Amino acid sequence: MSTHPIQLEVNNLTTCFRTSTGNVTAVDDISFSLKKGETLCIVGESGCGKSVSALSIMGLLPPAGYVKSGSANFQNNNLLSMSSNQLERLRGDRISMIFQDPGSSLNPVMRIGDQVSEIFRIHLNMSKSQSKEKALEMLKQVEIPDPESRMLTYPHELSGGMAQRVMIAMALACKPDILIADEPTTALDVTIQSQILNLMIQMQSITKTAILLITHDLGVVAEMADYVLVMYCGQVVEYGNVKTVFNNPVHPYTKALMKSIPVIGEKSKKLDAIPGRVPSLDLLPSGCRFEKRCTEKNVHITSDCQKRIPPIFNLNNNHGSRCWLKREHNEKIS
Amino acid sequence: MKKLVEIKNIVKHFPVQKGLFKRTVGLVKAVDDVSFEIYEGETLGLVGESGCGKSTLGKLLVRLINPTLGNVIFDNKNLDSFSNKKLREQRQFFQMIFQDPNSSLDPRSTVGKSIEEGLIIHGIKNKQERQKRIKEMLNLVGISANATERFPHEFSGGQRQRIGIARALILKPKLVVCDEPVSALDVSVQAQVLNLLNELKNELSLTLLFISHNLSVVENISDRIAIMYLGQIIELLDSSKFAVNCKHPYSKALLSAIPMPDPNTRKERIILKGDVPSPINPPKGCRFHTRCPEAMSKCEKIEPLFLELSHDHKASCHLLSN
Numbered sequence: 001m002s003t004h005p006i007q008l009e010v011n012n013l014t015t016c017f018r019t020s021t022g023n024v025t026a027v028d029d030i031s032f033s034l035k036k037g038e039t040l041c042i043v044g045e046s047g048c049g050k051s052v053s054a055l056s057i058m059g060l061l062p063p064a065g066y067v068k069s070g071s072a073n074f075q076n077n078n079l080l081s082m083s084s085n086q087l088e089r090l091r092g093d094r095i096s097m098i099f100q101d102p103g104s105s106l107n108p109v110m111r112i113g114d115q116v117s118e119i120f121r122i123h124l125n126m127s128k129s130q131s132k133e134k135a136l137e138m139l140k141q142v143e144i145p146d147p148e149s150r151m152l153t154y155p156h157e158l159s160g161g162m163a164q165r166v167m168i169a170m171a172l173a174c175k176p177d178i179l180i181a182d183e184p185t186t187a188l189d190v191t192i193q194s195q196i197l198n199l200m201i202q203m204q205s206i207t208k209t210a211i212l213l214i215t216h217d218l219g220v221v222a223e224m225a226d227y228v229l230v231m232y233c234g235q236v237v238e239y240g241n242v243k244t245v246f247n248n249p250v251h252p253y254t255k256a257l258m259k260s261i262p263v264i265g266e267k268s269k270k271l272d273a274i275p276g277r278v279p280s281l282d283l284l285p286s287g288c289r290f291e292k293r294c295t296e297k298n299v300h301i302t303s304d305c306q307k308r309i310p311p312i313f314n315l316n317n318n319h320g321s322r323c324w325l326k327r328e329h330n331e332k333i334s
Numbered sequence: 335m336k337k338l339v340e341i342k343n344i345v346k347h348f349p350v351q352k353g354l355f356k357r358t359v360g361l362v363k364a365v366d367d368v369s370f371e372i373y374e375g376e377t378l379g380l381v382g383e384s385g386c387g388k389s390t391l392g393k394l395l396v397r398l399i400n401p402t403l404g405n406v407i408f409d410n411k412n413l414d415s416f417s418n419k420k421l422r423e424q425r426q427f428f429q430m431i432f433q434d435p436n437s438s439l440d441p442r443s444t445v446g447k448s449i450e451e452g453l454i455i456h457g458i459k460n461k462q463e464r465q466k467r468i469k470e471m472l473n474l475v476g477i478s479a480n481a482t483e484r485f486p487h488e489f490s491g492g493q494r495q496r497i498g499i500a501r502a503l504i505l506k507p508k509l510v511v512c513d514e515p516v517s518a519l520d521v522s523v524q525a526q527v528l529n530l531l532n533e534l535k536n537e538l539s540l541t542l543l544f545i546s547h548n549l550s551v552v553e554n555i556s557d558r559i560a561i562m563y564l565g566q567i568i569e570l571l572d573s574s575k576f577a578v579n580c581k582h583p584y585s586k587a588l589l590s591a592i593p594m595p596d597p598n599t600r601k602e603r604i605i606l607k608g609d610v611p612s613p614i615n616p617p618k619g620c621r622f623h624t625r626c627p628e629a630m631s632k633c634e635k636i637e638p639l640f641l642e643l644s645h646d647h648k649a650s651c652h653l654l655s656n
Contacts, residue, residue, distance in 0.1 A: 045520040045521065045522060189547065190547070190549070194591040194603050194605055198605055216520070221595070223597075243598065246598075256522070260522050261550070261595060262551050263594070263595060264577055264589065267554060271529055271554065272525065274522035277522075278520075278522075
């Protein structure tokens, strides 16, 4: 493993939502660490808690949500216990975020140039003219054609790909230590997606920013990640180095997910759909959350799968799986 | 093979209106001179980026909108010459499945009613007969028969899409246009719906036009693939040959832009510059020349023809015409 310094260490994060029918645990005891210059991908289907974990770290949970326990250590400070003022200073400066829909995350009544230069004025105390200059430089760096005239336009005049470039320019303006990207290319066409992913890789090599990338697309994970967390129903079910997880997936859910996606150039491949559907978060089974849909449960042990939630069993090489089938590797880590 | 649908030089322009008196100030050329055939029993995949006109083409096919110019010949009948009444009789033979199962089902009508509507309109008078057919159809798409009394919101996205499929198939259509049927679904459910569509196609001997922006999905389900760019089909070929033998620079770029779920081979991608131009003012000459990595001076002036390269492989590019 690399020896890059750890930028963010999340330990046992649990996030709940208050609903009319009681509290629901959206993120259940997840832990990971993010290293300088590396990309960590969280992958999972909708509702698995991948976005909520990012919002928890950023202190951006909606009013119904709250962090029940856990810590997120950034430069020896726990982000989860910071005041909103302290967080405000970090966000956009040391930690920044880009969202799925660039159109709705930009301010619609503010010119692009003003939005980008605002960051330099707020976080770096620059003067108006200085910040304008820096903003222009940023727009050039993210390869926006004709940046001078783009500075004067409003977000609705930009295409989705251009708006996402502006978002990236804003997010990386202060050379943050951490960039959290929540489905940054899901709303974009594939040719634009490849432009944006390429841009993220380029920018990362310059700024050495650690990227936490949230996506549902295994293709994007394979292209971008150094390290992967697979989430299911609020829990991490498998984690490891990207090559380890893709070449040698261990958890039945990870394996099933990989068999269920069509791959270009492999037309003959029959899609193995995962039977059933994701259980609702307020009606979770008492045992393994994937048990009902699992095709491997009958092979070895069964009663444990139904009764007890498996812990994460650490295999080798920083590779872990939350599955009773891996009980022989009894190094429990969580 | 028999042609089920023949589309001849079809054009659809939408006026852009402005001001108090809705003056027409421009035309969105959503579909611009497209011709192709769909053979009986095949699945034709239609791929393109957003705004390329693929959904408009699907709607033209099932006559949800009328073409500006050109003909749709369905089962040897020219639909343009049909009166509304006669057209309605024909509609049972071509049905559509929509992208968003949340908004394409009536939230205030039970699943049974939604599916039954088509049967009533097309003259199945006997109630028992209708109920029997609905139950059979629900069984076929993997939904329990007691679903008829329940409302769409009680179902998950994947189940709702199954109900949408049941509604489209209840009239035993010959052609089904599927407009992004799995795009709103999660990957694990997406595979279920794709497999279901394939099974139903074989069982009920359907012909499918499968519209999607996702090339991997289309390649998996289709027999032939048509690639669309700015209102035109630019390449059409056998889907098993697509990954190795697509010739048009845009097809190649699309293929290379897809992230592969394999971290061992991070490939060099062809990165297209810029965005898709506006369909109000498409570029002169070849429409792709503004983004094409292999553009020549000829491409800016002369529009390439949609030529046959080999059997069942057509493309429109100057590089290929010599």
